[in-house]
Amino acid sequence: MLLNKKITLFAIPFLFISCSQKVEHTLLLDHWSQKEKNVSIVERKLAAATEAECMRDTFTIDTLKAEISAIESKYKNEKKLSGSFEGLDYQDIPLTQGKFLATYGSSFGDKNKEEKIDYRGCSDVPCLLNKIYGQDSGIEGHAIYLWYLKTGHILAVDNYVYEQKSSRGGEYQGNKHPLKDYLFSKDELYGFWRLSHMISDSYKTLTTLKEIQRVPKGESFEGRSAMTCGLAWSSGWIQLTDSCLDFGYNNVDSGFFYESVTHEMAHEIDFQAGAKLGKSYRSQEPDWMEASGWELKEVRNAEGVTPQITRTLSIKPGFTKFVSSYAQTSPAENFADTLSLYLHNGDHTKATIPDSLYQIVKSGYYTQEEYTLDANINRIVENNYARVVKDILDMTVSCLEPDGSIKSSYFDKVKFQEKIPPLILNCMGAQAEILEKTIIARVKMTEPEGCNISKIKINGAKNLQAAWKMAVAKQIDEAYSKMKSDSQYLARIKEFYEKLSLDQDADKLYVACFGEVDEKLCFDNKLAEMADKKVSSLGANQTQHDEMVKLYVDSFQFEMIQSKVQLYYQNFLKGQVSVISEGGQQIWNQCLQVKADDKEAPTGTLFNIGTSYMVSSMYNCLNYGLPTQVKQIVRSLEIDGNKIQDGKEESILSKMIIPIIVSDLKAMFKDATDEEQLKIDEYIKANRESLEAGVKSNFSWATNYVDNSKIISDCQKSVLKDIGIDLYFHKKQDSMSGLLEGICTPIPKSPEFMKYLDSIRGELEGKSYQTVEDYVLAFAKVVAKDCLVKYPADTNLNRVKYRTERESCVTSQWDVIEKNAMGKLNAEPLVIKFKIDTSEYLVKLKARRRVLQLKTFKESFEK
Amino acid sequence: MRKIVLLSLLLTITAACGNKAKSIKYGEMSVSDLVASKGEPIKEEEIPRPDGKMYIYENNEKYQIENGVVVNSFKNPNKDEKMLLYWKHKYEDCHFTIKQLDQKVLHLKPEEEYNCKAAGITLIYDPNIEQVVRVVEYAAE
Structure with a gap:
């Protein structure tokens, strides 16, 4: 356990700063880390804490304001946005507030804009949000804004539920609802705030999640079972009904709320993690499927059955290790429930799911932290221990010459290794008792599980208070032991803790290892090397050296550092919105200058447009140019005048910026598509008559005069050539289909075309003969296909062996083929209309028989 | 005699050439030819399906076999093949018919199949991630 190792090493002198590993150049990370560290730690009040005071009691406007201020301060030197909302200029508010309003302002309140909201008098975002709640001030506005700062998405404040049936806001399940029915209550906002202190960084970096919405109070989901309490959409919405927002009886620190919200957010992790791999869902990746007991079966069904393909996910026979019954419904639900219950019911999860799956969750989504009762207790103790080491050590020193009047039974049942005189123990016990009360009070108020865990009393087994007592006792034991031989011991220990908490060198190692084949292995190796160098200069003996190196390595686990560094970079990029947007606009404009041309195949997957259309010249320009544009953007980023100098750091930021720019490009694409549609509509209106006149003025475009569908097709090709408009986001043929149909469908029966046919009657007769030959070849192909089944040509041997039979099979049916072709031709309307004499055609066909047969054999038997 | 020798030589060459790996002709290729071409499945x-089997190879490449004949394959798309635009461009003249598959997860959009029978291709498209996730090949009509 990390805690025990720390205690062991208190006895060992340790100096860090002088042994820090030198790096060749400063990373942007170093500059940004300073801003993250400069954030003042928000300490919730401890004074006058009572036994009953829990985290719930610190959910105040002041607490939230302090947290907001701490986050906003990181961006105070960044360029603010331009624009305004309801008279509030973005230049007058922090960057993050401007970004919030720019992103979500248009969706505030009543979608129908009938329920007016008076935003007057507001000078910040929390005020604006409170106005939506119908109040001038309140905790609600701060809670919603703070959630956005921590997670990047909004707790919805409007009355329109994604994908609802009605197009109007405030209508759901056929019922009308006031705006307030859609807003999260104060208790629910407390739940979100508390949850924000519990969830790992995996939940705070969901860049594709836009909103968490509330289905109006009293309603269940439209078109779904009333049992469904929450939905997560990969398009970026989470929706929750009353039953997902349920707290425990009289206790907002427990209840289904926490499991269900975490479950839905875990679905978003599933989508995003899968997308990062360039694939489908994370929950359908082979390692997850294997560990969690799922398999995918797919089959193509018989002809005529639709859909043609069936893809079914099913549980492997005999597999039963699911975290819940709901987890057995699909790999996606398994993923979401496993991640949620890992956090909220750690003991049950650890005991239930396979260890391989447990390890995937632990390292992939929780940075190696566990949430069993034991782990929670240890983590709480560790989190708080470092704060009071000095107090414990001061206590130890102050009791070396105790006042004999103090009595305490605090350490009565504790077995110390050192022989500590009773008077000293009494002295230390009295002080330790006060320290414990202070710490437990702090834990109850600052740790999400603090109040729940501090209530647990397990006879004979570890609970929070017992674990705390053991930690303090061990520290006293070690300190007492070493003080006997080393008078400088205390100074060294204090310095050890200060240096360890300031050490940022592991962050740099993560950057150095980014992009390596095995990043974790690279990091672990470099970390061990660095720890060894740092410790070697202290001249400790081998045992102490090894223990110190292990302590250092254990303090900086890869997943934890990875998560921290990724979050730092993400936070940094939040302040670079304008630079990134400008970069996106630049490449878009550049590619729009390339002439529209669809000849080359579209290539590239960075910018993906799903089922939409884009001319390949522009698509390829964007995909080709994006990496270079991103590189330019990254190289222009700076913190207080310091730009990027490190290639790996450039790679990390590039990878993070790409999805941001792609999202911007998609928004531009949507707008441009709508704009182009208007352009198309205008063009059609203005040019329809002239295009129709053009196609009717000269019928030389017609290559067939008897087959109406071919006449129409030729006409459409001709009109398409005449259409003088370059389209980037619509296929001409598809977007003009109405126009083409309107012009060309009547052509075969039009007087102009009839007149033309009259004038070329002679040529017509020639072409109609060509048509009957086409029909002969078409019928012959069908016959040849059947003959091929009877007399295969799948191998060279068979090709030679059955050649005669194959050809005879076809030729023996040739009379029928010719008869059918003639029948089809004679039924053609134009042949009938113009009374084309086809009596000679059969003679011509017979003369051309061998040529047509050889053509059939070549095309059907020799490919 | 000379003719017999020449004929024998011709047959030998033909037989030898016949044993080389062939491209897959769906609806015609036998199981033994598939194994000869791709090796034993994993x-x-x-x-x-009628006398139905699925042979599964590396990288989740699958071959559906009915009555001893390879009727279609399932493969993961490579790079550009993940983009629907790529396929629409490649089979420009094909009118893809679209059908929804059975919904696997309640609150996700179901996968869709894009069929181009003239080319013997069905694409499984996932609208949740906007990518082609499987390419199914069969005998063109």
């Missing part, structure tokens, strides 16, 4: 599964 796994074999029964499927609810």
Whole structure:
């Protein structure tokens, strides 16, 4: 356990700063880390804490304001946005507030804009949000804004539920609802705030999640079972009904709320993690499927059955290790429930799911932290221990010459290794008792599980208070032991803790290892090397050296550092919105200058447009140019005048910026598509008559005069050539289909075309003969296909062996083929209309028989 | 005599050439030819089709076999093949018919199949991630 190792090493002198590993150049990370560290730690009040005071009691406007201020301060030197909302200029508010309003302002309140909201008098975002709640001030506005700062998405404040049936806001399940029915209550906002202190960084970096919405109070989901309490959409919405927002009886620190919200957010992790791999869902990746007991079966069904393909996910026979019954419904639900219950019911999860799956969750989504009762207790103790080491050590020193009047039974049942005189123990016990009360009070108020865990009393087994007592006792034991031989011991220990908490060198190692084949292995190796160098200069003996190196390595686990560094970079990029947007606009404009041309195949997957259309010249320009544009953007980023100098750091930021720019490009694409549609509509209106006149003025475009569908097709090709408009986001043929149909469908029966046919009657007769030959070849192909089944040509041997039979099979049916072709031709309307004499055609066909047969054999038997 | 020798030589060459790896002709290729071409599968599964089996190879490449004949394959798309635009461009003249598959997860959009029978291709498209996730090939009509 990390805690025990720390205690062991208190006895060992340790100096860090002088042994820090030198790096060749400063990373942007170093500059940004300073801003993250400069954030003042928000300490919730401890004074006058009572036994009953829990985290719930610190959910105040002041607490939230302090947290907001701490986050906003990181961006105070960044360029603010331009624009305004309801008279509030973005230049007058922090960057993050401007970004919030720019992103979500248009969706505030009543979608129908009938329920007016008076935003007057507001000078910040929390005020604006409170106005939506119908109040001038309140905790609600701060809670919603703070959630956005921590997670990047909004707790919805409007009355329109994604994908609802009605197009109007405030209508759901056929019922009308006031705006307030859609807003999260104060208790629910407390739940979100508390949850924000519990969830790992995996939940705070969901860049594709836009909103968490509330289905109006009293309603269940439209078109779904009333049992469904929450939905997560990969398009970026989470929706929750009353039953997902349920707290425990009289206790907002427990209840289904926490499991269900975490479950839905875990679905978003599933989508995003899968997308990062360039694939489908994370929950359908082979390692997850294997560990969690799922398999995918797919089959193509018989002809005529639709859909043609069936893809079914099913549980492997005999597999039963699911975290819940709901987890057995699909790999996606398994993923979401496993991640949620890992956090909220750690003991049950650890005991239930396979260890391989447990390890995937632990390292992939929780940075190696566990949430069993034991782990929670240890983590709480560790989190708080470092704060009071000095107090414990001061206590130890102050009791070396105790006042004999103090009595305490605090350490009565504790077995110390050192022989500590009773008077000293009494002295230390009295002080330790006060320290414990202070710490437990702090834990109850600052740790999400603090109040729940501090209530647990397990006879004979570890609970929070017992674990705390053991930690303090061990520290006293070690300190007492070493003080006997080393008078400088205390100074060294204090310095050890200060240096360890300031050490940022592991962050740099993560950057150095980014992009390596095995990043974790690279990091672990470099970390061990660095720890060894740092410790070697202290001249400790081998045992102490090894223990110190292990302590250092254990303090900086890869997943934890990875998560921290990724979050730092993400936070940094939040302040670079304008630079990134400008970069996106630049490449878009550049590619729009390339002439529209669809000849080359579209290539590239960075910018993906799903089922939409884009001319390949522009698509390829964007995909080709994006990496270079991103590189330019990254190289222009700076913190207080310091730009990027490190290639790996450039790679990390590039990878993070790409999805941001792609999202911007998609928004531009949507707008441009709508704009182009208007352009198309205008063009059609203005040019329809002239295009129709053009196609009717000269019928030389017609290559067939008897087959109406071919006449129409030729006409459409001709009109398409005449259409003088370059389209980037619509296929001409598809977007003009109405126009083409309107012009060309009547052509075969039009007087102009009839007149033309009259004038070329002679040529017509020639072409109609060509048509009957086409029909002969078409019928012959069908016959040849059947003959091929009877007399295969799948191998060279068979090709030679059955050649005669194959050809005879076809030729023996040739009379029928010719008869059918003639029948089809004679039924053609134009042949009938113009009374084309086809009596000679059969003679011509017979003369051309061998040529047509050889053509059939070549095309059907020799490919 | 000379003719017999020449004929024998011709047959030998033909037989030798016939044993080379062939491209897959769906609806015609036999199981033994598939194995000769791609080796033994990693796994074999029964499927609810007439004398139906699925031969599974590396990278989740699968071959559906009915009555001893390879009727279609399932493959993962490579790079550009993940983009629907790529396929629409490649089979420009094909009118893809679109059908939804059975919904696997309640609150996700179901996968869709894009069929181009003239080319013998069905694409499985996932609208949740906007990518082609499987390419199914069969005999063109």
